[in-house]
Amino acid sequence: MTHKIAILGASGYTGAELLRLIATHPSFEVAALAANSKAGMEMADVFPHLRHLDLPTLVTWEEIDWNGIDLCFCALPHKTSQEVIRELPRHLKIVDLSADFRLRDPEAYALWYGNPHAAVEMQGEAVYGLTEFYREKIRAARLVAGTGCNAATGQFALRPLIERGVIGLGDIILDLKCGVSGAGRSLKENLLHAELSEGTNAYGVGGTHRHLGEFDQEFTELAGREVRVQFTPHLLPMNRGILATAYVSGEAEAIHAAFAEAYADEPFLEVLPFGQTPSTHHVRGSNFCHIGVVGDRIAGRAIVVAALDNLTKGSSGQAVQNANLMLGEDETAGLMLAPCFP
Known part of the structure; x- marks a missing residue:
């Protein structure tokens, strides 16, 4: 069966990544x-790497005839997504790649994103889009809220450990390195080549990064008590990829065993042999996440390292994975392409 798809915000990086995946x-x-x-x-003029595809001409979202369209990917900025999605027809299934429906509490959204929720009446039907942990709810959903790419990486590195009680909850440190495409395609002075190359910097320091709202929401619900991680992201001069390093208290072998059990049947989550760690090179352009566990020299401490591609598994690949479930397709359809290396 063929499903007709629309993409809003098709001229951004996540829009282009959606088209790359949907092409196969x-x-x-x-x-x-x-x-x-x-x-x-034409998309060939916006993204020349897609010129081999026969794609519709870009239009405004108001011009789209929604009759016959089954699902819409919304790759618009936060705030804009809420305003647009509330106007879309009710028959339409929607996967939102923005932050606008990730946080279940509208007050938490206002706190982290600086503006009031513009579609509160729809928040209750939104399902959080971390596929491996919300699979059954996503199958039945009309609206799925894609996760933040940093939030997805951190959760893949920590959720099974919190759920199984193999780590302490009061001293989790999450250090994250991310590529520049995570900041989007709009022009920003700090992302100019002369400003970014040959250096790296921390941002969102001291608990100000917006994805902390997702960590707070998800980890607290999972643990049944308040969980607050210490989280610092860093911007690296690479185009794509995220490497998250979590420092936790617990027995390293038990932590590795928890991952092996939790992810044994997950097609996109690869647990490395104990003592090995992943690289962003090994997941580039793919929907895979690689996870490694190493014991620290300090007894009772361990290090977890997770790597994924922020545009694929962290965003557009996750969105296609969720759309597959929503439309009754094989979850892996269009997503088994191997990483691009070197």
């Missing part, structure tokens, strides 16, 4: 592409 999907057909700032342009 056996049952998705792109019926409409919207990018209000580039309406009237």
Whole structure:
């Protein structure tokens, strides 16, 4: 069965990544592409690497005829997504890649994103889009809220450990390195080549990064008590990829065993042999996440390292994975492409 797909925000990096993945999907057909700032342009002119694909001309989202379209990927900025999604027809299934429906509490959204929730009436139907942990709810959902890419990486590195009680909850430190594409495609002075290359910097220091809202929500619910991780992201001069290093208290072998058990049947989560750690090179352009565990020289401490591609498993690949479930397709459809190395 062919499913007709629309993408809003198709001129951004996540929009382009969606198209790259859908190009090899056996049952998705792109019926409409919207990018209000580039309406009237061809995708070949916006993203020349996609010129081999036969794609619709970009239009404004208001111009789309929704009749016959089964699912919409919304790759718009936060705040804009809420305003647009509330106007979309009710028959439409929606996967939102923005932050607008990730936080279940509208007050938490206002706190972390600095503006009031513009579609509170829809928040209750949104399902958090971390596929491996919300699979059954996603199957039945009309609206799925994609996770933050940093939030996804940190949760893959910590959720099984919190759930199984193999680590202490009061001293979790999460250090994260991410590529520049995670900041989006819009022009920013600090992302100019001369400003970014040959260096690295921490940002969102001291508990100000917005993805902490997701960690607080998900870890606290999982543990049944308040959990607050210490989290610092760093921006590296690489195009794509995230490497998360978690420092935890617990027995390293038991931690590794918890991952092996939790992820044994997960097609996209690879647990490395004990003592090995992953690289962003090993997951580039793929929907895989690699996880390694090493014991620390300090007894009772361990180090967990997780790597994924922020544009794929951290965003657009996750979105396609969720769309597959929502439309009754094989969860891995269009997503088994091997990482690109070197």
